[in-house]
Amino acid sequence: MNPPRLRRRPDGGIVFDQLTPAFLHVLHELPELLGTDQPDVVRQRLYPPPTDDDQTNQEWERLVHPDLFSLIASAREIVLKDLQSLATSEPSDDAPLGIWSFAIPGAHIPGWLSALNAGRLALGALHELDEADMQDELAFEEFSDKQFAIVKIYLLSWLQQMLIEEQGDYPPQTLDEIEQWEQHLNADDDGPNDAPQDDNPEDADPSGDGDEPDSDDDEPETPG
Amino acid sequence: MPEPGVLEQVETSTQTRLAPPWNVIVHNDPITLMSYVTMVLQRLFGYDYGKAYSLMMTVHREGRAIVWTGPREPAEIHVQRLHSFQLLATMECTQE
Structure with missing residues (x-):
């Protein structure tokens, strides 16, 4: 069975091809993972406190969380809408349940990135997955709920990684960029936790459109 | 005509101190990938790939x-944006 593929449409959208039923199953779980009735453990991960000061954190909940809730709800709506466009090819010996594909309009890609990430985090929180869990080889003798969750996270990672590569502007392409990159890495070895002092960050919107050129990164890796 | 008297002069001084930066x-x-x-x-x-x-x-x-390091208000905005991408982000003052 071939792995899923992603192709760019002329209108800026993308199409996921060759999705197996396993991918479909996990994608259909995304809206539920992002619903409003999330368990506390999921909410705590998706909406973490910004400081160790209780008063500041309470203000944060009051002022900032509604916006963050809206972003997740918006991403969930996008997922629900796009999943309706699922189409299947005829079943074959190789794929008795058919091979599925679905299209994501360009304007929906940031929402999908957010939904895939939030869904993976929700699964991780629900099953209390830690660093060791995520570094285990996927060779389970008994399939527990926890291990099943890890498989789902990896399936979602695959799709998320393809979207990131489609959106990202890395890795460095020119010799100057490579040299600059290596300098950063060397500097990191000397003093890895230096604070950047830039005071003029570019604006960005997680639900906005990113139109950076292609990238070519490795397979999904966790953690970040 | 006002009575002559004693005029008290209160000396004041002002000290200004820059607000400490926040990380x-x-x-x-x-x-997270x-x-x-x-x-x-x-x-x-706006960091280039190498820095990021x-x-x-x-x-x-x-x-x-x-x-990032800088004044508190922009730091709050950065943390909010990082949270909107579901990254675990906090902010802390550089001076206790």
């Missing part, structure tokens, strides 16, 4: 990295 910190978590962290740092802070990658690796290796 915006991204923390490691076992689920490394490439996603790098992409978010590029988008939010280097910061992401610091998060990965050391559990946290200071990704």
Whole structure:
């Protein structure tokens, strides 16, 4: 069975091809993972406190969380809408349940990135997955709920990684960029936790459109 | 005509002190993709790939990295944006 593929449409959208039923199953779980009735453990991960000061954190909940809730709800709506466009090819010996594909309009890609990430985090929180869990080889003798969750996270990672590569502007392409990159890495070895002092960050919107050129990164890796 | 009297002169002085800067910190978590962290740092802070990658690796290796330092209000905005991408981010004053 071939792995899923992603192709760019002329209108800026993308199409996921060759999705197996396993991918479909996990994608259909995304809206539920992002619903409003999330368990506390999921909410705590998706909406973490910004400081160790209780008063500041309470203000944060009051002022900032509604916006963050809206972003997740918006991403969930996008997922629900796009999943309706699922189409299947005829079943074959190789794929008795058919091979599925679905299209994501360009304007929906940031929402999908957010939904895939939030869904993976929700699964991780629900099953209390830690660093060791995520570094285990996927060779389970008994399939527990926890291990099943890890498989789902990896399936979602695959799709998320393809979207990131489609959106990202890395890795460095020119010799100057490579040299600059290596300098950063060397500097990191000397003093890895230096604070950047830039005071003029570019604006960005997680639900906005990113139109950076292609990238070519490795397979999904966790953690970040 | 006012009576002559004693005029008290109160001496005042003003000291100004710059507000201490705040650090915006991204923390490691076992689920978030490394490439996603790098992409978010590029988008939010305008960092080139090398700088964003280097910061992401610091998060990965050391559990946290200071990704920005500056006044409190912009720091709050940065943390809010990082949270909107579901990164584990906090802020702390550089002076207690």
